[in-house]
Amino acid sequence: MAKILVTGSKGVIGSCLVKMLRDKGHSVFGIDLEHGFGEIGFEHEMTKTDFTYARCDVSEFRQLERIFEKAGPFDFVYHTAAEFGRWNGEDYYEQVWKSNAIGTKNVIRLQERYRFKLIHFSSSEVYGDYEDVMSEDVMDRVEVKQMNDYAMSKWVNEMQIRNSIIQHETESVIVRMFNTYGPGEWYHPYRSVNAKFCYHALHNLPVTVYKGHYRTSTYLEDTCRTLSNIVDNFQSGRVYNIGGLEYHDIEKLVNIIWDYTGADKSLINYKDTEILTTKSKKVDISKAIKDLGHKLTVSLEDGVKRTIDWMKDYYGI
């Protein structure tokens, strides 16, 4: 069984992934921005326990370096820690560039020293406004303009990793995440459209639906199962789309949510296309199916209903 570090272990994907990796018998250590249970104290022992966690801002090299000294060595690092979301990136670009560009470079510098295998979390946003099916090699064939700072930072990360593979012979796999959602995704306004709409429906808050925007949605557990399989078939240099198969517009999503919750339809405002946003994301996930056993076991309708049930419970509605 492998010794694994998960950065961003308290995030939606990170926390689900940690659980799955532990269920498979791996030894998993997590780091994230906040204090938490099982946490190492550095200058002073703060608690007696089996340490499985440390507070760490990946953009601060000193904090990241001491994780490897104190809790390492690791066979694999799942680097999920990142500032997330396109509008978050426009509103909080300082954090985006520090956590994503500097933070990932810090991870790479330590990879060059400690030689762990890196699984880096990228985003479908790197495909920019590409209009055809998004297969992993699009950016080797077509010039893509990233449409927001978040997307740029994720594409920068992919190039940083690529250059380190060339120059320092590091071993890395990149996963590009497509609209992951499901139970466990707590609410804030910069969340996935799925989580946001479920929460708004449950709280009688208005939503804006941009017409003619198409997405696939990937159920969180399906995503994390696939991610946890990477350690069993790690092929350095590979890039994988982790997405769904059901291609749907946002109107279908909102209809499922409003039907299931019985929310007031007057809360829905329809608008035409949003500026600088990818209108349609068709994804090719055949590589993840072949190499990583990627399986989609939950339909959009079931997944959304389960998310709503979980949210009702989580928020005591």
Place this chain on the structure above:
Amino acid sequence: MAKILVTGSKGVIGSCLVKMLRDKGHSVFGIDLEHGFGEIGFEHEMTKTDFTYARCDVSEFRQLERIFEKAGPFDFVYHTAAEFGRWNGEDYYEQVWKSNAIGTKNVIRLQERYRFKLIHFSSSEVYGDYEDVMSEDVMDRVEVKQMNDYAMSKWVNEMQIRNSIIQHETESVIVRMFNTYGPGEWYHPYRSVNAKFCYHALHNLPVTVYKGHYRTSTYLEDTCRTLSNIVDNFQSGRVYNIGGLEYHDIEKLVNIIWDYTGADKSLINYKDTEILTTKSKKVDISKAIKDLGHKLTVSLEDGVKRTIDWMKDYYGI
């Protein structure tokens, strides 16, 4: 005459540009990282003078914002402030991402508020390993992989500006600088190959020459004259290569320097190609010639000799 802000006004290009703009009768205010003559005090008046300068780190929004409140409004902003150089970017990537990505986004956010015309300084590095003639539209036709964090940060800047033009109707011109050198370029190890080799020859320090690397070199005064012309023919959305016409290999450069200084030839080490570096940079400068009156008045041989003469004087050799 225009009111102009120059960020990075104490840099090699910035300081030359400030002088030329003032000679043309413009009112120029400079900002840079260090304290200096003519400097505004904010909380307390530190000196009595005509204020022409303030200390400001462009990556700190508060410091940048108050420049516009205290010394603005400006018709034009020449944004030369940046961390510079590919190996500097690998060794000091924290500064690169803060100054270049966050700093330029700060400039853009203030541009969206104050509506000044922006002249942004990019780099030939954005062309990556493109092997044919570098004309400004290459990145609209071909997928280019940036080969280092510095190059990525400059390409990020270009996309940030492009997105702001689309979303906020800001007005910006981008200049891509090609290997500028000349009197005024003081030494450090991350400088242009021209300055570095001159300094090393004068101080009997060894140099490494990578064979088969071709560049054009642009004399600093020629560069700055062209840059100062932009305010007279500002066309938003334009991108200009600012480069030279003489296409030469690094061996020719080193021969001119060693002949003129009489330095010991055993200081020169020849090596094969350097990793992740553009081997050949052929540049198309016809747009800058047409729109900006770009003129190359000093040959490589004369320019290098003048640089060496200036360096001897500057360093008291």
